[in-house]
Amino acid sequence: MIDELVERFSQSVEDLLQEGEEADDDDIYNVLSTLKRLTAFHNAHDLTKWELFGNCYRLLKSGIELGSMPEQIVVQALQCCHYSILWQLVKIADSSPTKEELLGLRKTVKAFCIVCQHCLTNVNPSVKEQAFMLLCDLLMIFSHQLITGGRDGLKPLVYNPDTGLQSELLSFVMDHVFIDQDEENQSMEGDEEDEANKIEALHKRRNLLAGFCKLIIYDVVDMNAGADIFKHYMKYYNDYGDIIKETLSKTRQIDKIQCAKTLILSLQQLFNELVQEQGPNLDRSSAHVSGIKELARRFALTFGLDQIKTREAVATLHKDGIEFAFKYPSPNGPDYPPSNLAFLEILSEFSSKLLRQDKKTVHAYLEKFMSEQMMERREDIWLPLISYRNSLLTGGDDDRMSVISGGSSSKTSTIRSKKGRPPHSKRRTEEENVDSTWLNRNDTIQTPAVLHTPQLTSTVMRENPRQAAEHNMEDQESERGSESDFVQNPQMQMTWLGQHKLEEAHRKDRVAMNYMKARGGVRQPVRSHSLMEDDAEPIFEDVMMSSRGQLEDMNEEFEDTMVIDLPPSRNRRERAELRPDFFDSTAIMEDDSGFGMPMF
16 A cells, blocks of 8 residues: 555656646645655654655755745645654664765755755745744754763764754744734634634744744753743743743753853843834833843842852853943943943842852952942932942841841850859859859958958858868968968867868858849848857958959959859849848847847
8 A cells, every 4th residue: 555655646746846837736636645645654654665755855845946836735745754754763773874874864854954944934834834843853853862872873963053044943933933912913803713713823833932942951052042032031921931931940950150141141132122222311210121120030030049059150140241231332431321331220130149249249340340430420320330239239238237146146145045054063163163263363352461361252162172272372372461360360260170061051151141242242240040159150341342443343253153153043042041030039139230129
């Protein structure tokens, strides 16, 4: 059956080509009917041995040269040639091809791509769309992706489109995908059938756009070509927003920096188009300028929240934007802003994506393009520069304030942790450390010889007898004037010798005394009810409080010592012990505080 179809097809082609422009409907019908069947078979079966590509290629060449080939024949011939090339590739990939076979297939691919490129300018929309889709598919198949997976032997088949072909593909997309929506709505207004045609037309345009975006994503076409696609993101968001957004996401995964360059290039193209329409003096409050700024804001959002990953890409974007803004100086002289200076207001939408240190770098780069006169300008025409500079300078003070507040909060948390109740072992170590500092402070103060040496002058003596003894030896050397009084005082000797026995008994009274001195420096009589009756202590005064200045220093030192030494609960308990016991008649009668009246 295939042999019969191929023979009929070959004969019909010869008749059609011989007739040329004089071919009748029967000749066209014979070619079209057999070609449709062979194309359907070729889609699922390998018919390469019948060499259908040759006759189909002849039909295409004749149609290009004469321009009288019927539309349906051209569409079917393009499809059949496409299937023939794919089946040849399958045969070569599954075998060990010779160099001649590889070069032959490459030659076939190149010839077919040239034919498709010519068909892009055909009058018939179906022919152009078919040629465009087949061309995009072949460029994808025979791109550098062909040699992946250990298929290096197929490298001669790699076909990269030249600049002219890329430009024609992009122009086709601009002319047939991004069409004026108002014209489309007017041409398709009517009944439900027209609405169905409108939906079908939109579906075809989406396929065309997706085919070209695949070439951008897989690096078959230069990424800069995506700038013409990305600039229509806002205007055609309802129709192609998902395709453009996915293309933008994929290109960023391939190369973040090049993607950023493409984004800023798309904004520059829109800005140039606006300048051509409205002139260099743009109305910054117009809808067109606001639309470009909104597009820039949308682009900035696509960079995400992780500024570390996009750091270099965003900085490169600002660099290209600054160079574009200062590219053309004003023809009116240096007193006027550069022609593209208004672009800085659009560029400021990306300033929030810069890190603080990168803002300083970008600002330094901006100042290289600025003269001293520009820095002093405050007129309205210089507002884009002023606003962009402000966007780069903002954030530094806030960051410093956050650092300061962070430091102060850490200090506050440290103080609070000190005021909290620490473990017992750590609290004892802190008491010894703080008391040692207090001891060194006391060593610089001389004790008068005429007064009785206080029984206890340091909390270290309470805590560590060995340190207390060393401390007393130092005091004896530095306070020689009071040594004789100490020796002659048997009460003080007894206190010194009985230090170990009386330590726990004196602890509460001494801490209470220190607390009262720290709070107000008030010397109150303290009675010890736990001492032996024959060893009752007299009321004593701290001889170290010899001057007002020393008293203030001691109070400040004790404020810090008491906060660390004693937990809040313990201080409250000891303050309660300092209050007079109103239910003890003996304490009331002997107290000098003025409460000497009987309770009942």
